[in-house]
Amino acid sequence: QSEHRSLYPPTEPYETGFLKVTDIHTLYYEQSGNAAGNPVLFVHGGPGGGTSPKDRCFFDPAVYRIILFDQRGSGKSTPAAELKENTTWNLVEDIETLRKQLGVEKWVVFGGSWGSTLALTYAESHPSRVKALVLRGVFTLRRRELEWFYEGKGADMLFPDYWEDYINFIPVVERGAVMDAYYRRLTSEDEQTRIEAAKRWSTWEMATSHLYINEEKVKKAEEEAVWAQQFARIECHYFVHGGFLKSPNQLIDDVDKIRHIPATIVQGRYDIVCPMDTAWQLHKRWPEAEFHITADAGHNAQEPATRSRLLDATDKYKHL
Numbered sequence: 001q002s003e004h005r006s007l008y009p010p011t012e013p014y015e016t017g018f019l020k021v022t023d024i025h026t027l028y029y030e031q032s033g034n035a036a037g038n039p040v041l042f043v044h045g046g047p048g049g050g051t052s053p054k055d056r057c058f059f060d061p062a063v064y065r066i067i068l069f070d071q072r073g074s075g076k077s078t079p080a081a082e083l084k085e086n087t088t089w090n091l092v093e094d095i096e097t098l099r100k101q102l103g104v105e106k107w108v109v110f111g112g113s114w115g116s117t118l119a120l121t122y123a124e125s126h127p128s129r130v131k132a133l134v135l136r137g138v139f140t141l142r143r144r145e146l147e148w149f150y151e152g153k154g155a156d157m158l159f160p161d162y163w164e165d166y167i168n169f170i171p172v173v174e175r176g177a178v179m180d181a182y183y184r185r186l187t188s189e190d191e192q193t194r195i196e197a198a199k200r201w202s203t204w205e206m207a208t209s210h211l212y213i214n215e216e217k218v219k220k221a222e223e224e225a226v227w228a229q230q231f232a233r234i235e236c237h238y239f240v241h242g243g244f245l246k247s248p249n250q251l252i253d254d255v256d257k258i259r260h261i262p263a264t265i266v267q268g269r270y271d272i273v274c275p276m277d278t279a280w281q282l283h284k285r286w287p288e289a290e291f292h293i294t295a296d297a298g299h300n301a302q303e304p305a306t307r308s309r310l311l312d313a314t315d316k317y318k319h320l
């Protein structure tokens with residue numbers, strides 16, 4: 001393992017498309033790299049975060065058939081930020097629909113943050129379809145994870161400056177349930193209320209996603225109203241519904257369904273958005289999975305040590 005690796009060079013898709021999955025939702029997807037190669041599915045975060053061209057660069061394009069898709073309401077999928085028919089189980093079905101559409105039997109599945117949540121949910125639902133899992137910044141939507149970051153039960157103590165703009169948007173009397181209060185505003189009849197709530201919610205998350213604040217990401221949350229609404233509305237929708245999971249600890253409790261699958265977990269020690277406890281609990285229940293703590297990293301996949309371990313992992317599974 002070299003210490004700090006660079007991403008694979010940028011590539012362009014050899015195919016892009018739109019897949020209608022319900023009367024309401026149409027999904028954007030793309031394929032790049034080697035059309036006859038080892039299929040890998042990139043599962044983006046948020047939910048609602050969408051994919052970007054850089055996401056392709058975690059994979060050796062000479063070997064991998066690199067498949068990206070924008071989940072319901074995210075990125076180029078339409079309608080943007082749509083919450084109707086948008087649940088974890090819909091997304092698991094969408095992944096199977098996409099797999100069949102593309103003629104993939106089995107694939108490597110790669111996901112960080114919410115992408116790790118959906119990757120785990122998909123693998124536990126369809127273990128025979130997963131060649132290997134690469135998980136980063138593990139998030140399982142336990143109540144404690146949500147309260148830590150969105151309800152003023154921890155992360156606010158580490159970023160009190162950025163917390164102020166997030167929490168001051170909500171009247172004191174509503175702060176007993178901050179996510180619910182944001183949800184009322186993110187789904188308000190009034191467009192300006194929706195936009196302001198989305199910008200505040202997204203800025204809080206972008207400001208805390210790196211060990212060293214990434215001003216570019218903060219600017220994106222403050223200035224890209226469409227993206228901010230996709231990110232904030234869909235995240236908040238999933239969180240106020242507990243991820244639509246059957247029980248609060250379902251993903252870790254059901255890990256025995258996937259312990260036979262080759263896997264690598266990469267976790268930033270100073271991940272403020274998805275604190276290391278979750279990855280640690282998953283690791284203890286899944287000792288077979290390779291486990292890397294990156295000592296000088298936060299939440300984001302592009303932080304040098306995290307990026308490097310992720311590249312090592314995709315190289316490890318490239319010939320499966």
Ligand SMILES: CNCC(=O)c1nnc(C(C)(C)C)o1
Pocket residue numbers: 044045046047048049050112113114115139205209235273
């Ligand atoms: C719990 N939400 C964290 C998450 O999934 C996430 N954080 N940043 C992202 C993007 C990189 C997609 C913006 O996703």
